[in-house]
Amino acid sequence: MLDVCVMSELKRGTKVRIPKGTYIWGTFAGHEKLAGRTYTVSVFDSSPGYPADERYGIKGLPEHVTWPGAGGYWHNAALADVEVL
Numbered sequence: 905m906l907d908v909c910v911m912s913e914l915k916r917g918t919k920v921r922i923p924k925g926t927y928i929w930g931t932f933a934g935h936e937k938l939a940g941r942t943y944t945v946s947v948f949d950s951s952p953g954y955p956a957d958e959r960y961g962i963k964g965l966p967e968h969v970t971w972p973g974a975g976g977y978w979h980n981a982a983l984a985d986v987e988v989l
Contacts (some may be wrong), residue, residue: 920947922944922986923941926985930980931977950983954966968981
């Protein structure tokens with residue numbers, strides 16, 4: 905689990921571990937899945953996310969990291985679920 909202040913450490917190229925069972929979303933087919941194994945990836949970007957606004961039907965998005973995956977698809981995982989290496 906990471907604290908919000910860790911986001912300043914997460915620059916492009918930082919290695920992080922995505923544990924097995926972590927919820928991953930992105931541009932791949934199905935757009936969401938649970939990690940079937942533990943991944944070690946290089947961060948492309950980190951985002952502070954944004955809160956939900958139910959008045960307009962906007963779902964919230966947690967703080968997360970983004971990395972390029974196989975086939976040119978982007979993957980994301982919540983910052984709370986990753987471990988900085």
